[in-house]
Amino acid sequence: MADQRVRRTKQSMNRExxxxxxxxxxxxxxxxxxxxxxxxxxxxxxxxxxKQNLIYYFPNKDLLYKRVLKEILDIWIEKLSxxxxxxxxxxxxxxxxVREKMQLSRLYPNGSKVFAHEVISGAPVLKDYLLxxxxxxxxxxxxxxxxxxxxGLIDDIDPEHLFFTIxxxxxxxxxxxxxxxxxxxxxxxxQTDFERAENAVTEFVVRALGAKKNI
Numbered sequence: 001m002a003d004q005r006v007r008r009t010k011q012s013m014n015r016e017x018x019x020x021x022x023x024x025x026x027x028x029x030x031x032x033x034x035x036x037x038x039x040x041x042x043x044x045x046x047x048x049x050x051k052q053n054l055i056y057y058f059p060n061k062d063l064l065y066k067r068v069l070k071e072i073l074d075i076w077i078e079k080l081s082x083x084x085x086x087x088x089x090x091x092x093x094x095x096x097x098v099r100e101k102m103q104l105s106r107l108y109p110n111g112s113k114v115f116a117h118e119v120i121s122g123a124p125v126l127k128d129y130l131l132x133x134x135x136x137x138x139x140x141x142x143x144x145x146x147x148x149x150x151x152g153l154i155d156d157i158d159p160e161h162l163f164f165t166i167x168x169x170x171x172x173x174x175x176x177x178x179x180x181x182x183x184x185x186x187x188x189x190x191q192t193d194f195e196r197a198e199n200a201v202t203e204f205v206v207r208a209l210g211a212k213k214n215i
Contacts, residue, residue, distance in 0.1 A: 019057055022047045024110075026068050031113035035065055069118055069126050072111035077133060079104060082141040090148045091211040095202050098166060102198040105174035106189075112174035138163065155210035162209075169201045 025046040029038045040061055044054040058064040079100045082093055105112055118126050145159035173180065177189055184193070 015057075018049070022049070022054060022057060022064075023068055023071060026064050027072075027108075027110035027114055030065060030068060030117070031110040034117055035061070038065075040064075065114075066125055068111065068114055070129060072108060072115055073126070073129065073134060075108065075111075076104060077137050081137055082144050089211065090153050090209065091206050093144075094205055094209065094211065098170065098202045098205060099198055101166060101170040102173065102194055102201070105170050106191075106194045109174040109177060112171055116171070116175045153211065155208075157209060162205075166201070166205060169204075170197075173197055 022043070026038075026043050028046060029043050033042075038061065040054060041051055043064070044051040047054060058067065080097060082097060115126075118124075123130060141163065142159040145154070145157075145162060148154045149156050149159075173189065173194065180189060180193070181187065186193070
C-alpha cells in the first residue's frame with residue numbers, strides 16, 4: 001500500500017512537471033503566432049514530446065489556450081492583491097505592488113503577451129473569467145485605495161485608473177519589450193533593466209499619490 005502511494009505521488013509529480021513544461025511551451029508559441037497561427041504540432045515539438053502525448057494531456061488547442069490564459073491570470077491575482085498588513089503604509093503597499101507586477105513581466109513575458117492578444121481581441125475566451133475572478137479582487141483593491149484617500153493618507157486620485165496606469169506601465173516591459181530593447185540598444189532586457197524600470201515606475205506612482213510615510 002505504501003509503495004502504491006509512493007508511485008501515485010511520483011506519477012502526480014511527473015504529470016505536474018510535464019504539464020508545466022507544456023504550458024510554458026504553449027505560451028511561447030501563442031505569444032509568437034497568436035491562437036490561429038499556433039499548432040499543436042509545434043507546441044509538442046517545443047515541449048519535446050509527441051503530439052499524441054500532448055493530446056493526452058490537452059485534447060485540443062482550445063483547451064490548451066484557455067488553460068494558458070487562466071493560469072497567467074491566476075498568477076497575477078495571487079501576486080497582485082493589495083493586502084494591507086499591520087503597520088504597512090500606502091507607500092509600502094504600492095512599492096510592493098509595482099515590484100510584484102514588474103517581476104511578473106520579467107518572469108512571464110510570453111504569458112503576458114498571450115493575455116494582451118486575448119484582451120485586444122475583445123477577450124472572447126477570458127471575458128467571463130475576468131468577471132468572476134479578476135473583478136472581485138479589483139473591487140477589493142479599489143476599496144482599499146479609497147480608504148487611504150478617506151484617511152488622508154494619499155491624495156484624492158482616481159483609484160480605478162491608478163491600477164490601469166500601473167498595469168500599463170509595468171506590462172509594457174513584457175508586451176513591448178522589443179521597443180525598449182531597440183531604444184536602449186540592447187538585445188534583451190536584463191535584471192538591471194527591470195530594477196531600473198521598477199524604481200522609475202514606483203517613484204512616479206508614489207509621488208503622484210502624495211503617499212504619506214506613516215499611518
